């Protein structure tokens with residue numbers, strides 16, 4: 001890992017994340033996936049939004065954008081469509097991508113533009129101090145839901161799949177090997193890839209909901225995540241209260257930037273001459 | 274070879290963008306700007322550029338910022354309500370010094386207002402629409418040929434100063450059709466941003482040159498730099514210290530303020546011996562030309578100071594004008610926006626009268642002639 005830190009992280013550590021936060025594990029997994037695939041570092045762009053996880057872009061040694069709240073995906077769309085040779089990885093949080101950026105999220109998935117989105121899901125707004133997000137489980141406590149949330153959370157992989165994403169996976173900060181693996185598969189996939197990374201925020205989500213310290217929260221991840229393959233042999237009773245990890249959906253559809261070249265530009269230039 | 278055509282202002286803006294070498298457009302349909310998007314949907318792929326209709330106005334603004342970071346000249350076009358939505362990211366472009374051009378074909382507001390009617394009510398929004406202190410350039414065309422040439426100018430300024438440029442049109446100019454002579458685009462000098470020397474470990478993305486503008490690397494070329502909307506120092510990384518904050522904000526303003534002679538464009542029409550100067554811009558200037566010609570025929574000495582650069586405001590030029598004429602008339606299709614700036618600059622050296630019209634009809638030459646004392 002030391003070599004990876006030297007190669008892929010800017011000399012700007014220590015990071016700003018709280019002790020026990022899962023964001024470092026997820027960011028490390030992204031770097032390992034990039035390394036595993038041997039991506040050209042100069043042709044890889046990391047785009048993030050705003051929030052705890054979105055600060056990752058500043059630490060990574062690539063061309064990086066720390067954009068506006070919720071806007072990572074359209075910024076990334078501009079980067080990718082204008083320069084398709086670049087690998088574009090989007091780092092975003094649950095609030096960033098499914099609340100303020102929810103519209104962009106479904107449309108990026110629908111276009112099937114070749115972006116890899118790693119969604120750090122800590123179930124809470126961490127940077128602003130513990131307000132509920134669209135992924136906060138119902139009846140959780142948050143600073144803006146002192147009596148418990150009434151809203152039901154999105155199931156992000158289902159949302160992405162329904163919107164047209166062609167690669168959808170989930171893993172957790174506990175299941176690091178799998179996380180690296182599905183991020184690498186997502187990057188290698190030619191189309192819109194969504195990887196939900198379930199991570200712990202011991203400081204806000206953990207404290208308010210008495211979920212314990214970071215190791216306890218990670219044990220919860222271990223005990224509640226079921227690999228999608230193993231789940232096939234389990235009964236609904238056994239699966240109650242559990243969530244699936246692994247590659248949850250994969251399909252084939254034309255990738256946007258290639259289609260743009262092959263159809264739009266080809267047709268336009270035929271017509272012009 | 275030059276081509277003579279009959280063309281709409283919106284289309285001329287799109288053609289100006291093509292001539293300037295624009296390679297990326299992202300937008301969302303909104304009246305009365307839509308023809309810019311429609312023209313570019315057709316034209317950009319013909320020149321190898323990309324057009325995308327995004328899910329909303331905010332996404333469009335974000336997408337052109339992303340595309341600009343890869344070194345492309347970019348455009349989005351909108352009207353009032355869409356312009357409001359884009360504002361947060363216009364500020365992002367300002368603080369990250371990302372060259373972008375935003376065409377705003379003004380319509381009546383606030384809110385949905387009058388989509389197909391003319392107004393000039395976004396002058397202050399163009400200046401201060403986004404939050405915080407920031408520099409901006411806004412240019413205002415008054416004819417179809419000028420929609421073409423001034424769009425190219427917008428890219429010259431945006432690329433040179435790394436600043437968002439608002440191309441502030443109005444419905445009169447956007448939808449008007451006029452004769453235009455288009456040059457051979459291969460003869461148009463391509464505006465382009467200053468590039469840094471080859472990638473090296475000590476590249477500092479926000480270290481300015483003498484002109485206060487930092488050279489800008491394109492993504493994907495090995496510079497590996499960071500772009501953030503947070504206050505940052507010359508390295509490009511967040512630095513919230515009071516010293517770094519003041520230094521950045523001061524430079525952002527001064528890179529524009531120090532180049533006013535290059536940026537402030539205007540036209541003086543029959544002002545040589547004028548007693549009364551009409552200050553007008555965009556569609557309203559069209560009526561002013563006619564009113565002044567009619568007034569002159571009746572022996573009234575009138576002329577026009579036509580604003581082309583709306584922001585930064587032509588302080589110096591209007592202050593000088595105030596010492597030369599007896600009266601100043603500001604004509605605008607709003608409740609009074611530029612007039613406040615004119616009064617600030619004139620400092621009582623000449624009386625300033627406002628001709629404001631906000632009923633969704635343009636100001637007519639006759640109305641202006643009456644103000645000038647003609648019949």
Ligand code: SF4
Pocket residue numbers: 016017018020021022023052053122126127200201202203204205
């Ligand atoms: S607030 Fe939560 S998510 Fe944010 S850095 Fe701290 S632990 Fe991590």
